[in-house]
Amino acid sequence: MRITHLHSTFVTPWGGAEAYLFALASAQRARGHDVAIITAVADGESIARAAAAGVRVTVRPTWRPYAPDRHGSSAFVRAVFHGVDTVHGVLLPRAYRRVQDDRDVVHVHRFQGVGASVLRARRAPVVHTAHDYCLVDTASTTMRRGALPARLGLVQRLRARIVSTSARRATVVVFPSERTRRRHAELGFRAGRARCLVVPHGWPAPPLPAEGTP
Template sequence: MSEGPMRIIHVASSLRAPLGGAELYCVELAIAQARVADVAVATPLVDEATRARLEGAGVRVDVRPVWRPYPSDGRGPNPAARALFHALDAWGAVRAPQGYRRGELDADVVHVHRFQGVGAGVLRAPPGRPVLHTVHDYALVDTRATGARGGAAVDRLGALQRARTALHSRAAAQASLLIFPSVRTRDRNLALGLDVPGERVAVIPHGWPWSSRHQGGRRDGGLLFLGKLSERKGVAELLEAWDGGIGDARLAIAGAGPLEGLVREADGGVTALGWLDGAAKEEAVAHALALVMPSTWPENFPLVTAEAMLAGTPVLTNALAAGPLIEDGVNGLVAPDPSPAALRAVLTRFLADPGLQARLAAGARATAAQLDMDAHVEVLLDRYREALGVEA
């Protein structure tokens, strides 16, 4: 390890807005660590607002371009482009592109978040330079990163996926540590074929900052969806469940993505807020009666639930989507499945019972104590020191 503050470099295959949960976590963690360490971020893509925020907090942004057949926020213009992307991704598990190979990331510790588009080869730790990977989803075992098909979690993927998993396992097994934010995500990755030494696996829940920590403030009686407007986030299921409204309740949908047109055409008390960030997002979450998370895949550690807990806002979700923070009847309500009918039953039950709303809000406030970002940073620094062989 170099003299002076620990040098940390975070790797994300894209930091271009709109940022998903893994990208937001990478940004917030880098900013929090910059108060106690020398921190940089290496990425092929970054938008100017994200870059300015990182650099304003003392985090260096190192843009290392990587060629890909379609933009990072696209789904592939055609099957050939998607096939080429996944072929390059598989090759990247054997040899990462220039700029991301062993030894080319100059720091004491490399912390990888998103590798798709860069290649799992970035996980291979060179001698004396630890590489840790936060496993935000199922990308190691599934090209879709969801571990689900047709709105249902699967226990076994196809032969091509299994071959890809074997390639990725060989790269991941050379990482110093794989960090899973939830037990469920660790167990599902292993069940779907990820093969890595048990001593190189840890479960460390995320921390999350919340500048104003709104709790117990004014609630306007509305429900809120916050996230990417995509199929796997359950936007269509939510609109079908709402189906003209529930009493005089209101539903606000904040986000951007391919289903934005569908949201703007909805009626029955649905308001499209567009993409929210920063203070506007905090205010929306703090004023909502509940947050609705109707995702149709097994979410890992959805940061939107952390934001809700920090605001004292209950979460209404389903058993497939619910992350480790949500306890049915304690700080939210959990439908048995992602179907519109099951979701509508949960929404109706919640909106009809003010006493239940108050109990779940109190439970959300209690859960917030688990999310201290400063404590989370210390836990990770200890893991870095352990990997470096340095005493705390």
């Protein structure tokens, strides 16, 4: 199969989503698939590690007032970041218009910094793994003052509705736990025609200690 993984950043030190992305992509490549990673931001170390596993990385930048996964210097700059990202929940950025061409499946991991419009299945099936809550919350946690409110503010709800216009056109939306799926539903996420699955993240089992090792 020809598989493309899409993640807004691929920069060390990796977080859980990047580590999961690499583990999945390298395992698919080891099984003989043609696997690529497309990202808006990457560093040499991550690119080299992927190349060693036979996975090619393509960087397709999009304009942002600061790099994805970094905090803006002011509330205004953060508002611009999320504003542009919300626009790209409707309008696909030019650099990503042909990301589905000649691929058997596109697997989107984190779209913030690229825009939720990449979730729409146009010319290839699209899988989206919800590593966090960015479908419904720009903060990705849904927490406010240490609590989980039953409803977020008006701006977040409007933004989530825009994001959902693209998410509903994905082929499959994967949640790592039932709790994550349920929390999305509580905050108004509606998958539409997209199929929702709960698939726990799988990780290789650690090697057993050698016999006689203390």
